[in-house]
Amino acid sequence: MTEPNTSVAANILDIEKIRKDFPILSQMVRGKPLIYLDNAATTHKPHSVIERVRKFESEEYGTVRRGAYKLSENSTQLYEEVRQKVADFLGAEKKGEIVFTSGTTQSINLVAHSFGKRFINEGDEIIISNIEHHANIVPWQVLCQERGAILKVIPVNDDGELMMEEYEKLLSSKTRMVAVNHISNALGTINPIKEITQKAHAVGAKVLIDGAQSTPHLKVDVQDIGCDFYTFSGHKMYAPSGIGGVYGRMEVWEEMPPYVTGGDMIMQVTLEKTTYAKPPARFEAGTPPITQVIGLGAAIDYLNEVGLDKIADYEHYLLEYGTRLFKDIEGVRIIGNARSKASIISFYVDAAHPHDVVTLLDQDGISCRGGHHCAQPTMIRFGVPATTRASVAFYNKPEELDALAESIKKCIRFFSADD
Amino acid sequence: MSYDNELYQQVILDHNRKPKNFHAIENASHSCQGINPLCGDDITVYLNVDEEAGKIDEVSFQGSGCAISKASTSMMTTFLKGKSVDEARLIKDEFHKMILGEMDPEKEVHHLGKLTLFMGIREFPSRTKCASLAWHTLVGALDKKFEGISTE
Numbered sequence A: 001m002t003e004p005n006t007s008v009a010a011n012i013l014d015i016e017k018i019r020k021d022f023p024i025l026s027q028m029v030r031g032k033p034l035i036y037l038d039n040a041a042t043t044h045k046p047h048s049v050i051e052r053v054r055k056f057e058s059e060e061y062g063t064v065r066r067g068a069y070k071l072s073e074n075s076t077q078l079y080e081e082v083r084q085k086v087a088d089f090l091g092a093e094k095k096g097e098i099v100f101t102s103g104t105t106q107s108i109n110l111v112a113h114s115f116g117k118r119f120i121n122e123g124d125e126i127i128i129s130n131i132e133h134h135a136n137i138v139p140w141q142v143l144c145q146e147r148g149a150i151l152k153v154i155p156v157n158d159d160g161e162l163m164m165e166e167y168e169k170l171l172s173s174k175t176r177m178v179a180v181n182h183i184s185n186a187l188g189t190i191n192p193i194k195e196i197t198q199k200a201h202a203v204g205a206k207v208l209i210d211g212a213q214s215t216p217h218l219k220v221d222v223q224d225i226g227c228d229f230y231t232f233s234g235h236k237m238y239a240p241s242g243i244g245g246v247y248g249r250m251e252v253w254e255e256m257p258p259y260v261t262g263g264d265m266i267m268q269v270t271l272e273k274t275t276y277a278k279p280p281a282r283f284e285a286g287t288p289p290i291t292q293v294i295g296l297g298a299a300i301d302y303l304n305e306v307g308l309d310k311i312a313d314y315e316h317y318l319l320e321y322g323t324r325l326f327k328d329i330e331g332v333r334i335i336g337n338a339r340s341k342a343s344i345i346s347f348y349v350d351a352a353h354p355h356d357v358v359t360l361l362d363q364d365g366i367s368c369r370g371g372h373h374c375a376q377p378t379m380i381r382f383g384v385p386a387t388t389r390a391s392v393a394f395y396n397k398p399e400e401l402d403a404l405a406e407s408i409k410k411c412i413r414f415f416s417a418d419d
Numbered sequence B: 001m002s003y004d005n006e007l008y009q010q011v012i013l014d015h016n017r018k019p020k021n022f023h024a025i026e027n028a029s030h031s032c033q034g035i036n037p038l039c040g041d042d043i044t045v046y047l048n049v050d051e052e053a054g055k056i057d058e059v060s061f062q063g064s065g066c067a068i069s070k071a072s073t074s075m076m077t078t079f080l081k082g083k084s085v086d087e088a089r090l091i092k093d094e095f096h097k098m099i100l101g102e103m104d105p106e107k108e109v110h111h112l113g114k115l116t117l118f119m120g121i122r123e124f125p126s127r128t129k130c131a132s133l134a135w136h137t138l139v140g141a142l143d144k145k146f147e148g149i150s151t152e
Helices: A006-012 A015-020 A047-060 A070-090 A104-119 A138-147 A164-170 A193-202 A250-254 A290-306 A308-327 A354-363 A376-381 A398-416 B010-017 B067-080 B085-099 B113-123 B125-142
Strands: A098-101 A125-129 A150-154 A175-181 A206-210 A229-233 A244-248 A266-269 A274-276 A332-335 A344-349 A369-371 A387-391 B030-036 B041-050 B055-064
Touching: A006 A308, A047 A070, A047 A290, A070 A098, A070 A244, A070 A290, A098 A104, A104 A138, A104 A175, A104 A206, A104 A229, A104 A244, A125 A138, A125 A164, A138 A150, A150 A164, A164 A193, A175 A193, A193 A206, A244 A250, A290 A308, A308 A332, A308 A344, A308 A398, A344 A354, A344 A398, A354 A369, A354 A387, A354 A398, A354 B067, A354 B125, B010 B067, B010 B113, B030 B125, B041 B067, B041 B125, B055 B067, B055 B085, B067 B085, B067 B113, B067 B125, B085 B113, B085 B125, B113 B125
Parallel strands: A125 A150, A125 A175, A175 A206, A206 A229
Antiparallel strands: A098 A244, A229 A244, A266 A274, A332 A344, A344 A387, A369 A387, B030 B041, B041 B055
16 A cells, blocks of 8 residues: 655645644544545635635625615625636636626526527537536537537547547537536546637637636636636635636627626616616626625635645645555546546446445545536446546545545445355 | 444345346336436336236336345335235335334334335435335336336
């Protein structure tokens, strides 16, 4: 067994200090210390986020963008400051290019509906990949059915990498939108999104990048990528659930009609006619999740403080460490071996179904996901009904991956006994 | 090396490894496919029902899934053979109540026999659908739900 080279890890991050920032991590589960490895599903909150939310709710809360009184004015200012923080975090040119939503699912639905209504017509083509989350498949499928458009799919090779030469063949003057993830939630593949964007733009198509898995793990620069839309979810990046957003290039936003309508997204309403507000307000009907936005701001502050470069380095160390461990276990197959990969290890245990695996891991205090990860086409591509997935965050330790490997071996022995 | 829980008992592990009645019935009088979309469990239950006597003559299944769903379906098939359709429906209701913790087989009258082995699943709310899929699919077959059933 590989000894954890803790000095390497310690050189990158002070892990014990970081773990103290996350109150939930110190608890016991079924009498054992919690080992949380389902970070691709959702992440835990540092104390600074929890405290910021508490303070905002108890001392500062007010409605935004409408009250002409102190609490509301203050709330509005804090809310808009977070928009600027998100813009800086993603490398957007303008603050107004950030639209708050409930998360990536709503972000993609917003773009599919609004962009689709204006720009997608019969015979047009939309390209996705074989390794998308359902949230980046279903909205496009529905749009294609409604508009008579055609959905095309970039295939992946056996390592879980997009086949770029096949992608190029799919592109044509009919392509209107290319929607792919930055990082696959099921396999961890980091996709070459800059190249994908350049090739799409060369045929006049727009590009949406699903950034749900990437924003917590690596530095994003939407201007460098050049994409037209970039979506994210707060709860996957240490912020509260129920908040996320989508970056869109302003000139594209301006051409798009509203998706959800109602209060706050209007310029003027008479009983006969409504004119719409400019972006981003046009796409933020109703009272937004104000507290969650404030929490998102605190999460971004926290990530900036730790440093995304360090986070990426440390998580990559954990990825390599965990991969080495699992490759040594007989009867365990890693699904997804892309050369460029984030800290997600999806694997299949021959002796047991993933749901039985995760139930037994939970007996050892280990939270892992077992299932299709809302990516059934990915599972079909790799010929498995589901996988077990360990998704690592920067608050995880190499020792936790050791414990996972031991627990998997125990599970294999349990299911193989008397065979 | 053992686990401190009542879920994976030896009988359940045995049925998972060597499921009983694990085949299709040609020209079955009733059949239904059941899917658990959360897990990807996918089974088909086949029945030959004597309509006049209201009796289940034959019952079998095929498919793939976790140990709990496979063992539950296997044990259901061995348990139901020769029972009446009315009994089967009653047992399904009792089984369902037991795994949801709404009926305690140690204190209440029931007809579950050795199926009480699945009682431990009460402690695992995320796994109850694995155990109940077989029974929902059985009822789907009896009700002639040709489109199949889903636990969601």
